[in-house]
Amino acid sequence: MVERREIPAGVWDSCDACGHMVYHKEVAENLHTCPECGHHQRVNARTRIDMLVDPGSFEEKDADLSPVDPLKFKDRIPYNERLKAAQDKTGERDAVVSGRAFIRGRKVALAVMNSDFIMASMGSVVGEKITRAIERATDEDLPLIVVTASGGARMQEGMVSLMQMAKTSAALAKMDDAGGLYIVVATDPTTAGVAASFASLGDFILAEPGAMIGFAGPRVIANTIKQELPEGFQTAEFMKEHGFVDRIVKRQDLRRELARLIDYCGK
Amino acid sequence: MVMQTVNSPDRGLTTAPIQYLEFEQPLSRIENDIALLKVEKEETGRDLTAEIAQQESRYQARLKRLYQHLTPWETVLVARHPQRPLITDHINHLVSDFCELSGDRTFGDDRAMVTGFGRIGGHKIMIVGHNKGKDTPGRVACNFGCAHPEGYRKALLKMKLAEKFKLPIVCMIDTQGAFPGVGSEERGISHAIAVNMMEMSRLRTPIVCVVIGEGGSGGALGIGVGDRVAVMEHGFYSVISAEGCAAILWKTHEQKSRAAEALKFTAKHLKKLDLIDDIIAEPVGGAHRDPVQASANLEKYLINTLRELKRPRIETVLRRRYERFRNIASFFDAPSDVAQKPKPRNPKRTPATTRIANGGGGRNVKDPATPSKDAAS
Numbered sequence: 190m191v192e193r194r195e196i197p198a199g200v201w202d203s204c205d206a207c208g209h210m211v212y213h214k215e216v217a218e219n220l221h222t223c224p225e226c227g228h229h230q231r232v233n234a235r236t237r238i239d240m241l242v243d244p245g246s247f248e249e250k251d252a253d254l255s256p257v258d259p260l261k262f263k264d265r266i267p268y269n270e271r272l273k274a275a276q277d278k279t280g281e282r283d284a285v286v287s288g289r290a291f292i293r294g295r296k297v298a299l300a301v302m303n304s305d306f307i308m309a310s311m312g313s314v315v316g317e318k319i320t321r322a323i324e325r326a327t328d329e330d331l332p333l334i335v336v337t338a339s340g341g342a343r344m345q346e347g348m349v350s351l352m353q354m355a356k357t358s359a360a361l362a363k364m365d366d367a368g369g370l371y372i373v374v375a376t377d378p379t380t381a382g383v384a385a386s387f388a389s390l391g392d393f394i395l396a397e398p399g400a401m402i403g404f405a406g407p408r409v410i411a412n413t414i415k416q417e418l419p420e421g422f423q424t425a426e427f428m429k430e431h432g433f434v435d436r437i438v439k440r441q442d443l444r445r446e447l448a449r450l451i452d453y454c455g456k
Numbered sequence: 457m458v459m460q461t462v463n464s465p466d467r468g469l470t471t472a473p474i475q476y477l478e479f480e481q482p483l484s485r486i487e488n489d490i491a492l493l494k495v496e497k498e499e500t501g502r503d504l505t506a507e508i509a510q511q512e513s514r515y516q517a518r519l520k521r522l523y524q525h526l527t528p529w530e531t532v533l534v535a536r537h538p539q540r541p542l543i544t545d546h547i548n549h550l551v552s553d554f555c556e557l558s559g560d561r562t563f564g565d566d567r568a569m570v571t572g573f574g575r576i577g578g579h580k581i582m583i584v585g586h587n588k589g590k591d592t593p594g595r596v597a598c599n600f601g602c603a604h605p606e607g608y609r610k611a612l613l614k615m616k617l618a619e620k621f622k623l624p625i626v627c628m629i630d631t632q633g634a635f636p637g638v639g640s641e642e643r644g645i646s647h648a649i650a651v652n653m654m655e656m657s658r659l660r661t662p663i664v665c666v667v668i669g670e671g672g673s674g675g676a677l678g679i680g681v682g683d684r685v686a687v688m689e690h691g692f693y694s695v696i697s698a699e700g701c702a703a704i705l706w707k708t709h710e711q712k713s714r715a716a717e718a719l720k721f722t723a724k725h726l727k728k729l730d731l732i733d734d735i736i737a738e739p740v741g742g743a744h745r746d747p748v749q750a751s752a753n754l755e756k757y758l759i760n761t762l763r764e765l766k767r768p769r770i771e772t773v774l775r776r777r778y779e780r781f782r783n784i785a786s787f788f789d790a791p792s793d794v795a796q797k798p799k800p801r802n803p804k805r806t807p808a809t810t811r812i813a814n815g816g817g818g819r820n821v822k823d824p825a826t827p828s829k830d831a832a833s
Binding site for chain 1: 704
């Protein structure tokens, strides 16, 4: 995955998509989308929550869940050090922020993934916080909204990470049995283990324009088929065309669209 | 009852010469020595019986020692051995009256996934599993065991039939992973795997999953949610291949054996982490040296486990299945849990020494009502 350059506050920068020089403050006011081409930048979980929920309505839950190192994993850098670096960089304990909030006056259970934290890869904390959010929504009969973004499983947690796919999917089956409403908002990038579990199991799947959504890495696929990948492969638009996304929703419209679906479902 | 052969005839592994893996070279040398002694005996008429017997017992001792201490990377090589028994071999050896069922009723029939009715012991079952294929044309037809979305949908369709007609399900997992390709993405491989996991968690019939060779990531888990999950002794079950992990974290394939160590994906490690229920023993020297015995061990495990799972009411089975996956792989610190939640009574079902500590208050609760059975091991 390409690391996006940090954009220092209050300066000009060029848009990743169209290359236009854009004023940072204007981009921020535009919900971190390019005023020229509409490109949706990645945003961290806190920024996302600020943009999405009614002001001051977010009540965080399970904030104290922190990762451990179940395998004592060490590659070039020990996993503990990677975690520490990600925690220092983001000020978060792991890659999901979750809780309750109101969206246009409708009470929801919310979980937002944070691609700034080891590309929001899914380890035990991510799986547990998502599962607890599902259980909260089920127990309190709240609509559940999960804003997904992830590079996939967190390799440093090995099979502990893979099993989070089964855990979250089983919890969603229970929620489904209870008649709960679950909406996925897929953002850039929603891939691999997260795409192949809770990000694909929404009653409704919304996606941000241009978001990368897919299972296998594009390089892996290119290696398999030994040819160029089709234009627009594994984008939100591609997934919609193939029947796996309900609606492409611009960030500016997201609050309204979510409220609309919640109302249709009578929740 | 007629034993029906699936897809391709049994290649008679028990008699075919064993292909040696790199780490088995010492064995190959002893075998050569034995062959030379036999030739010498034949040509000179000298009585070399004692020498030959000595070399043969040396061979057996060496084989046993090698396989008792396989490194994780060597385990990968054994699990991928070209002569390792596949789902089709196990079906031929242990299932009678196999009735193959095809197609996902939507797109096609994925040969990388075998599904069908069969009988094992006194049980009528639905069998679902990856097929890597035997010879080159077979392997190509099966995409080397890498299933497309239609394979996972075919599996789910047949598993729902099993639920409808109250037959337990046996899943045999043996794949590098789901097929990475354009068609696979276009037809929603993520969706297919996710839906399978969700539905398997609530299918109202017992499910036993066994990794018979390779358990490759989401492609394995797509038929891997059940009441019992077992791994054959020299199989493995991993979030990513050792090669893939090395390429990403070490930036080179060369470090695959280090990656294999780090990922802790062997049956023994997974059992210690309580991520699987059981390990099924293999014959000395691996399943490929005695496929019939390997199938017999698997058969014994399946018959015992199915009997166990058929005893309780299905509601109980489902509750335990849910609790198993709800509480699996919970390794984190959660200070507030300790303050709020009373400690569950008797949550441990494996000795504390085999558990990895999960910090202060992380949940690692297992259903005390589902005792682990090392059947057949």
